[in-house]
Amino acid sequence: MTHASSSLEASTPLANWRAAAGGDFGLIVVPGAIWGASFLFIAEGLHATGPHGVAFFRILAGFLTLLAFPAARVTIAREAWPRIALLGVMWMAIPLTLFPYAEQRISSAMAGMLNGAVPLFATLVAAVIARRMPSRTILTGLAVGMTGVVLVALPNLQSGGASMEGVLLVLAAITLYGISINIARPLQMQYGALPVLARALGLATVLTAPLGIPEVIDGHWTLTPLLSLLTLGVFGTGIAYVIGTVAAGRLGAARASASIFITAPVALLLGVVVLHEQVAPLSIVGAITCIVGAMIIRRPDAAR
Template identity: 35%
Template sequence: MAIASGTTSSAVSAESAYAWLTPVELLALGAIWGASFMFMRIAAPDFGALALVEVRLVLGGLILAPFLWRERRHFSRNLWWKIAGIGAINSAIPFVLFAWAAQRAPAGIGAISNATAAMFTAVIAFAFFGERINSRRAIGLVAGFAGVVVLASGKTSGESVWPAALAGTFAAFLYGVGGNLLRKHLSGIPAGANASATLLCASLLLAPLAITHWPDHAISARSWFSAGMLGVVCTGIAYMLFYRLIYRIGAPRASTVTYLIPLFGVAWAWLLLDEPVTASMALACTLILGGVALSQQRTAKS
């Protein structure tokens, strides 16, 4: 018992020692992932969606490759088929949808629609994996999806943004599917290796399309810089930071970064790209984030 008490005291002391670091890393991660929509907005018109996402996947997967190499014993031949499928659902297709949306609407549209991923995860877990949804969470889901309707009905500079909003929302839906598949089929694999494997498999699946759609014009240095930041920082380094948080404070607390991404996404686009923040975007963001907050809550029996 004395040993157990000492271990518990050490764990509490360690958590207390890092108490200041956790909010700093959450803010940093929210800022990084929020910036990804700005970088897509800059680079997508030059690269095109397919080529840009291929660069992102390759760079992100390579940054995380040391984790994959260290845990290579976990990966059997049969497992790679599941990894490839999940890589397509959880990375390749949603990344392409967000990049496609970035060519057609302000970066804030993609950042706000991305926040619905947490709600789709809850809906899919309820529909296919037996997770309960109480009345409070149900109200949150309704509010969040109402926010999607508001977002899709908005306009910027007189142009409708509904195609981009729906593309981003469908990408978030795929994140919800992918998150549940990861939990069901790949939960025993260390997260860093898991992420590298899915990103690299996704890059291989997308490579033929990316090569055939590679731009035949010179790509500006600004777009190359944005693509590099998107792959290295917003994918590779961001995943490493996210896993540090998961291991230290647990997945539920780490997932609160969901609330920061749209706020930073809109702020970066407003500050650095001079994109407007419309009333419909503000209302949609409020509804979606409020819905996410409610849909993430659980009862003691859930």
């Protein structure tokens, strides 16, 4: 093969995907798949305990998982603590409590599909932090993605009542995600993911304990909910958060949130296949539209 043909092959989209698959691509796929399954584990955990019990259990399990790594216990400068405290509140304690409340009102598949809007909110927050008007490409992606969010939620909004409350709870949670991932990125770049997240999870454990411990103690535990919440805590709250924070530092907050490309389809598949949930076709169309909007945002010209 000539040098010219080698250069041409190296510039193809397939070659770019292969290069990403060997490194950064894994930072997107792995947490996306884990978080997609998290909605199933939340639904199973709610069979044993209440929303506060689910949140406390998973946060505590994630915290203990990270403490097992020596790198999580390194010293962090005092001036970083206010931002770490914000992560403990806005990335862990509040949204991880909102999701179980939401899944008492809407299906796990619906919650997972709405989660596809995280890149949109992360991009909006990044633009506000940068104090710069987004490019035309990003604005187009945001418009397409937000249209998808409306389509996903529309069947539930039309039914009103508890379903509407569930949708609003998820939207509140992912708004906090969009803010938090932009806070996490500079902290990860300066101190590393493990020490930052271990401290944030430790604070979130304390915050969720007063309401969470009584629900855990009074829970009706069987093997399936117990294993579901252990898996949710160790992988969904521990390992996946670390990988996602590393991705935010390496790729940027908006690009790292592209793991939602994986999360939404996995949540939909598991909800329908395992839990036999019914999902409106319009919501599926909306989820696809939302992902298309996020893909537009991640185009090279938008990134520049």
